[in-house]
Amino acid sequence: MYLDSMIPALIAVSCAGLFASASGQKARAPREFVGQVAAYALVPRMAVTCVAYVLIALEMLVAVLLLPPRFRSLAAVTGSALFLLYGIGMLVNLSRGRRALDCGCMGPYAVRPIAYWMVWRNGALAVLLACAALPSAARPWAFTDVVTLLCGVAVIVVLYQTTDELFGRVLPAAKHLRTQT
């Protein structure tokens, strides 16, 4: 059974936007991102700069290669591995008790501490993006498909932000209030 070509396209374009935005933020302040990678304390000090620049380059590459169907499978697998890698990095540091560590997910301009929900988010994104690597049934696209793709991506972007707001801001604040009463 093959997926309809719309589903991998929707996932790929949405994730391409996410990687483009994240790598763009990181590329704007690469030195700060090197510091964020070093703070995870997972890479030998001498390799930190190299790893940080490779991560930015990989994210950019994935963002570009997710768009043409020809390279989509390769980019989807690489992107999925990146999500998992970041998730594991957060999980290791959470188990070390370093809950104040800056996530670095969107570069140095969006400072936020790591949390378990981010590990789950990355796991979900990795599975979702891996689905884009599955074979899909090719069919000619109609104008309706273009509408579906554009509107679908817009809805996914808004829902991603909503989920981020819910788990990153609203629920921690509600938990803090509950513990006060």
Next chain:
Amino acid sequence: MTALLISNTVLWCVVLLLAVVVLGLMRQVGVLHARIAPVGALMLAKGLKIGEQAPVLSETTLGGAVRVLGAPRTDGLCTLLMFISPTCPVCKTLLPALRSSRRAEQTWLEIVLTSDGALPEQHAFVQAESLNEFPYVVSAALGLSYQVSRLPFAALVDEAGVLRARGLVNSREHLESLFEARRLGVASLQDYFDKAATAV
């Protein structure tokens, strides 16, 4: 086909609009959470000023231990002096909050109950309310030095012996506002609002 395209487009627009509205509501909930101010203990105009060195008094607890209250502590704990009385009904309603706060905040705080009056009555109060877990000091001098005019009253003294918060405490929220005041680095709820107003 045209009807399907129109229907599809309208549906997508509605879904997108709905998603945007949900995002807006979520942000508003976040903003509301951020704006919920802590309920504050009532500051009394007279008395010691926040940031001043607390009066240092050597007192004996009902258990017989000698405590130097208000002096810098070597164990790094802050001291909450809780002024109560066996004849004060509100004080009794606060005791469960004091017990749970003692457990919840024990890593940084010691709660010392202080009262004034005849010793037999104080002993009976401690037994009746099972207050043995708290250091209990009976001292008129302590109340006078903190200029306590109404009960229940609390004063939070940090590990260096500096008064960090004080006020009339009628509820758990008032009690916890003293901890919040120390955490936020403000003297009182009024101070908190003044700072918030200047920041806007």
